[in-house]
Amino acid sequence: MAKILIIAEHDGSTLNPSAAKSVACAADISDAEIDVLVLAADGESVASQAAEIAGVSRVLVANNAANEPALAVVHAPQVVAAASGYSHVFGPSTTWGKDLMPRVAALLSVNQISDIMAVLGSHEFRRPIYAGNAIVTVTAPAESVVVATVRTASYKSAGGGNSAAVESLELDVELPTHTRFVELQSGSSDRPDLQTAARVVSGGRALGSAEDFEIIYKLADKLGAGVGASRAAVDAGYVPNEMQVGQTGKIIAPELYVAIGISGAIQHLTGIKDAGTIVAINKDSEAPIFEVADIGLVADLFDAVPELEAKL
Amino acid sequence: MKTILVGIKRAVDYNVRVRVKSDGTGVETDGVKMSINPFDEIALEEALRLKEAGRTEEVVVISVGPSEAQQQLRTGLAMGADRAILIESDDAPQPLTLARAFLKLVEKENAGLVLLGKQSIDSDNNQTGQMLAALWGRPQATSASGIEVDGDTARVTREVDAGLEVVDIDLPGVITADLRLNTPRYVKLPDIMKAKKKPLETMSLADLGVEAGGDIVSSAFAPPEERSKGVIVEDVAGLVGALKEKGLL
Ligand SMILES: Cc1cc2nc3c(=O)[nH]c(=O)nc-3n(C[C@H](O)[C@H](O)[C@H](O)COP(=O)(O)OP(=O)(O)OC[C@H]3O[C@@H](n4cnc5c(N)ncnc54)[C@H](O)[C@@H]3O)c2cc1C
Numbered sequence: 001m002a003k004i005l006i007i008a009e010h011d012g013s014t015l016n017p018s019a020a021k022s023v024a025c026a027a028d029i030s031d032a033e034i035d036v037l038v039l040a041a042d043g044e045s046v047a048s049q050a051a052e053i054a055g056v057s058r059v060l061v062a063n064n065a066a067n068e069p070a071l072a073v074v075h076a077p078q079v080v081a082a083a084s085g086y087s088h089v090f091g092p093s094t095t096w097g098k099d100l101m102p103r104v105a106a107l108l109s110v111n112q113i114s115d116i117m118a119v120l121g122s123h124e125f126r127r128p129i130y131a132g133n134a135i136v137t138v139t140a141p142a143e144s145v146v147v148a149t150v151r152t153a154s155y156k157s158a159g160g161g162n163s164a165a166v167e168s169l170e171l172d173v174e175l176p177t178h179t180r181f182v183e184l185q186s187g188s189s190d191r192p193d194l195q196t197a198a199r200v201v202s203g204g205r206a207l208g209s210a211e212d213f214e215i216i217y218k219l220a221d222k223l224g225a226g227v228g229a230s231r232a233a234v235d236a237g238y239v240p241n242e243m244q245v246g247q248t249g250k251i252i253a254p255e256l257y258v259a260i261g262i263s264g265a266i267q268h269l270t271g272i273k274d275a276g277t278i279v280a281i282n283k284d285s286e287a288p289i290f291e292v293a294d295i296g297l298v299a300d301l302f303d304a305v306p307e308l309e310a311k312l
Numbered sequence: 313m314k315t316i317l318v319g320i321k322r323a324v325d326y327n328v329r330v331r332v333k334s335d336g337t338g339v340e341t342d343g344v345k346m347s348i349n350p351f352d353e354i355a356l357e358e359a360l361r362l363k364e365a366g367r368t369e370e371v372v373v374i375s376v377g378p379s380e381a382q383q384q385l386r387t388g389l390a391m392g393a394d395r396a397i398l399i400e401s402d403d404a405p406q407p408l409t410l411a412r413a414f415l416k417l418v419e420k421e422n423a424g425l426v427l428l429g430k431q432s433i434d435s436d437n438n439q440t441g442q443m444l445a446a447l448w449g450r451p452q453a454t455s456a457s458g459i460e461v462d463g464d465t466a467r468v469t470r471e472v473d474a475g476l477e478v479v480d481i482d483l484p485g486v487i488t489a490d491l492r493l494n495t496p497r498y499v500k501l502p503d504i505m506k507a508k509k510k511p512l513e514t515m516s517l518a519d520l521g522v523e524a525g526g527d528i529v530s531s532a533f534a535p536p537e538e539r540s541k542g543v544i545v546e547d548v549a550g551l552v553g554a555l556k557e558k559g560l561l
């Protein structure tokens with residue numbers, strides 16, 4: 001039987017949606033018992049949210065003031081202590097999970113499987129490489145613990161309605177002080193979260209300035225969509241980095257993705273491969289984005305976008 | 313500090329459209345352009361800037377890979393690194409093995425900072441830096457878009473899902489570079505000539521006392537699922553119509 005421990009990401013009060021997706025991935029392993037670990041300063045509320053996820057057996061909460069803000073170097077030794085007896089330890093392939101899980105893997109003396117997109121067996125998985133241009137089947141050594149990150153865009157959230165047992169966990173481990181959180185600079189927004197939004201509108205370099213990027217926000221607001229951007233748009237300073245979609249930004253799977261003035265470089269396409277419908281507006285009919293678009297419109301965005309917004 | 317170590321991986325150039333071999337045994341690499349993994353070039357540029365600012369005495373570039381990786385190390389030397397070390401290995405070692413090898417070099421070279429890329433663009437692992445920091449028992453600051461070294465600490469700005477996170481780390485430690493950290497310099501012809509005279513030392517994993525093992529085995533390779541062919545609409549009205557047809561409006 002597989003005993004799987006899922007490390008839950010949260011912001012101190014709200015469980016990150018990646019946890020329910022990691023559970024969905026773990027549930028694809030046959031005969032799995034799934035527990036969730038919450039490392040927090042005061043994790044009761046987050047734990048009760050995790051306990052609702054269908055398929056979860058137990059939620060373990062380890063409270064320690066040092067756990068927030070979340071630092072991988074502080075979390076890792078606790079995860080290692082909690083992981084004893086588990087055959088699998090999974091985290092999400094968010095920036096938090098990518099920071100933490102390899103540190104855990106190294107402390108457990110195993111390589112990590114990054115970005116699971118499909119489960120083939122208890123130790124056999126599929127994952128993307130070369131920015132998603134190839135999918136490889138990988139097998140972890142049978143005798144050691146499997147440490148992995150789950151590519152959240154490949155999974156639908158496990159359902160709710162559960163009421164798993166919540167247990168508190170005493171983890172007696174020494175925590176390092178060599179790393180200190182200073183601040184989080186974050187552009188807060190009322191728009192739907194990019195990573196979970198059902199609809200996303202993204203703008204590229206063609207927008208030309210932060211002021212002109214406003215037309216993307218306007219269209220997004222009409223559609224009730226989250227807003228993303230290409231790397232070029234972020235680099236040019238039109239929008240903050242957390243809006244970047246792609247290989248080094250966010251990998252997303254909305255029902256509707258609208259790419260405006262984005263050429264469709266492979267590194268960008270990696271981030272949207274799992275979108276339901278891709279719409280592209282670009283004035284160059286040869287732009288690679290049209291190779292993946294379900295609906296393409298060859299037009300100047302400064303004409304087409306305001307017109308589209310007016311028609312909605 | 314005395315030394316900054318920079319990890320440089322030889323990888324398929326980021327402009328190449330990689331294809332899976334028809335028999336599913338790997339990806340086509342014959343005749344394909346190879347370069348320094350782009351994140352590593354950024355890591356090296358940052359190390360060179362730290363040297364120019366007087367924060368370190370020397371910058372050493374390290375690659376683990378086939379003898380052809382000398383090309384990428386020479387490019388690193390031409391950019392301005394002082395020395396290069398090639399750890400020759402036919403197959404691409406996995407992150408845990410790499411981390412063990414880097415740790416040996418850290419001890420040997422008494423490194424104050426190891427700068428790596430945040431991820432290889434071929435294997436897309438995003439593991440080696442975190443693993444090295446774990447085995448070393450030292451801080452890690454991954455996905456850095458800003459680094460200020462001040463004596464024995466570094467203030468690092470990290471690109472995270474929620475925005476930009478700022479952390480202070482005590483050195484020595486490991487920092488991995490994200491794309492916006494800097495724009496790497498161009499190599500000029502005289503620098504390439506000069507680089508030929510800079511020391512490039514070759515050793516093996518066994519020389520460092522590192523054994524590979526516990527590897528994750530890759531078997532079948534497949535191309536990603538193709539998306540079905542889409543439609544091109546004439547105008548905005550056509551776009552609205554197509555969205556309605558799909559039930560999206
Ligand atoms: C290692 C690595 C990682 C990367 N990671 C990412 C990533 O995560 N995400 C990402 O996006 N990129 C990433 N990139 C960068 C990527 O390669 C491209 O450079 C980038 O995506 C280009 O952004 P863009 O499409 O906005 O700009 P461009 O490629 O400049 O495209 C602009 C497009 O706008 C169109 N256009 C111009 N004017 C108009 C107009 N008036 N109306 C309509 N259309 C117009 C043009 O025809 C063109 O197609 C990465 C690169 C590297 C090397």
Ligand SMILES: Nc1ncnc2c1ncn2[C@@H]1O[C@H](COP(=O)(O)O)[C@@H](O)[C@H]1O
Pocket residue numbers: 318319320321322349351352355374375376377405407410427428429430431432433435436437438439440441
């Ligand atoms: N074979 C290698 N030789 C030197 N450095 C490497 C090698 N593989 C990975 N690295 C370094 O580790 C970083 C992260 O790689 P990875 O964990 O494979 O995604 C890279 O950006 C490099 O800086």
